[in-house]
Amino acid sequence: QVQLVESGGGLVQTGGSLRLSCVASGGTFSNYWMGWFRQAPGKERNFLAAIGWSGGNTYYSDSVKGRFTIARDTAKNTVYLLISSLKSEDTAVYYCAAVYAREGFRLTSTNYDYWGQGTQVTVSS
Numbered sequence: 001q002v003q004l005v006e007s008g009g010g011l012v013q014t015g016g017s018l019r020l021s022c023v024a025s026g027g028t029f030s031n032y033w034m035g036w037f038r039q040a041p042g043k044e045r046n047f048l049a050a051i052g053w054s055g056g057n058t059y060y061s062d063s064v065k066g067r068f069t070i071a072r073d074t075a076k077n078t079v080y081l082l083i084s085s086l087k088s089e090d091t092a093v094y095y096c097a098a099v100y101a102r103e104g105f106r107l108t109s110t111n112y113d114y115w116g117q118g119t120q121v122t123v124s125s
Contacts, residue, residue: 002027002114004096009119012086016123020081022096022116029053031101034079035112036070038092038121045095047108051079052101059107086123093118 008020022034035050049060049070058070069082079096097112099105 002098004098004114004116006094006096006116006119009094009121011122011124014086014088014123014125016086017082017084018086018121020083020094020096020119020121022079022081024077024079024096024098029074029077029098032098033101033105033107034070034072035097035099035107036068036079036081037095037097037110038090039095039118040089040092043092045110047110048094049081050107061108083121086121088123088125090121091123093120 003025005023012018030053032053033050034053036048037045038048039045047061048064049068051058051070051072067084072079095118096116098114099112
């Protein structure tokens with residue numbers, strides 16, 4: 001059973017930085033894409049970034065390019081999301097997700113195979 005467990009959220013000040021982690025277990029992820037999403041209260045869950053587990057190829061939403069960085073450590077089965085220059089509008093629950101790579105799949109969609117429970121990020125001024 002694949003499990004994704006996020007951590008690293010919390011209360012941070014505007015302009016600060018944060019590193020979110022997602023530990024994956026229960027499977028072999030060499031053929032997976034790993035994604036990060038966020039959902040603010042009353043809003044849809046939005047795609048942020050994705051990374052191919054094997055090759056490390058990355059893909060970002062235009063809205064976060066330059067401030068967000070996705071990375072993975074295959075030895076630790078962990079995917080990271082580094083966020084810099086935090087803004088109040090970054091306040092949301094951040095989710096990690098995994099999808100088995102398949103042709104035609106849109107990484108920006110929410111149709112991933114597995115999801116974590118989310119970690120809350122609150123940015124205060």
